[in-house]
Amino acid sequence: MENVRGRTVLVTGASAGIGKAFAKVFAAKGWNVILTARRLDRLEALAVEIEAKYKVGAIAIEQDLAAPDSVDKLVAAISDRRVLTVDGLVNNAGFSVPGHYAKTAWADQERFLRVMVTVPCELAHVLLPPMVQRRFGRIINVASLAGLIPGAAGHTLYGASKAFLIRFSESLLLENRRANVLTTALCPGFTYTEFHDVIGTRDKVSKYGKAWWSTSAEVAVAGYDGVMAGKPIVVVGRRAKQISALMKVLPESVALGMVGRQSKTFRSEEPGTSDNEPS
Incomplete structure (x- = not known):
């Protein structure tokens, strides 16, 4: 196993939930961590x-990734703190x-696409070349079980964005693994974070039993172990693994119908925007 002590990882959305758990998992392995999110007080603590x-080492950088120039500002802030290399990206x-899509404001959807799709691609594009040159890099894209199943009514772009991250991760792995730069798409099912509280679905998802749920720490450990082993996709959670396997064998029409019937049990119907860093 490669010695990672002293290497540096950038974790976005690090103020709570899965991002916070990832910061601790990497730090426990000896990585220095760069923490970024909108809530500076949480990051500094x-x-x-x-x-x-x-x-x-641990550095806290406040940054709203929905801003058009957020990646430039984040990279500049990292440079200002004399961080010479970034070896990992979460x-x-x-x-x-x-x-439903037609009832939402485009400004909210545009911000969503930037944070969920554009920023992960842009950060990887900036950090990847030096990783390839140094012949070491680890990238984890936090996707979701939602990216492995048919689309559902409500939260229209969420599953699509996660499916994008999965395919993006696979391509990056194929392109760069000979340079020892490994990329994993992490696909958890229900996870104990603030996410469902923020989007107003806590009462709905709480009806699902313990077998459906993972802790943030469990998700982060699985993601870390997966990327270090070079796995393209890591599904976390017993029920999530069962559903993922089932969707591979069901006809698309049957799978779509199943997801459609379940949509109202775990998705909010009210339009609006819910910022949340744990993803």
Whole structure:
């Protein structure tokens, strides 16, 4: 196994949930961490905790990734802190836009696409060439079980964005693994984070039993182990794995009908925007 102590990883959406868990998992393995999100107070508290507990470097950078120039500002801020190399990237930041597509505001959907699709691609595009040159890199794109099943009514672009991340991750892996730059799409099912509270579906998803749920730590550990092993896709959660396997064998029309019938049990019907960093 390669020695990763002293390497540096950038984690987006690191102030809570899966992103926070990822920061701790990487730090426990000896990585220095760069934490970015919109909530600086949470980031700074996490940075202090990580430095004290794991004896690695931790930097907190406030950044709203929905802003058009956010990646340029983030990269500049990293450079200003004299970070010479970024060896890992966890694209975790995200949110969802509840409601049916026609009832939502395009401005909200545009922000969604930037955070969920454009920023992960842009960050990878910036950080990938030096990784290839140094012949070491690890990229985790936090996707979802939603990217492996047919689209559902409501939160219209969410599953589509996650499916995009899965295919994007596969292509990056194929293009760069000979240079020891590995990419994994992480596909958790229901995860204990703030996500469902923020988008207003906590009462609906709470009806699902414990077998449906994973902790943020479980998801982050699975993602870390998966990318270090060079796995293109990692599905997390017992029920998520069962559903993923089932969708591979069902006819598309049958699978679409099943998802359609279940949509109202876990998706909000109210339009609006819900920023949430755990994704």
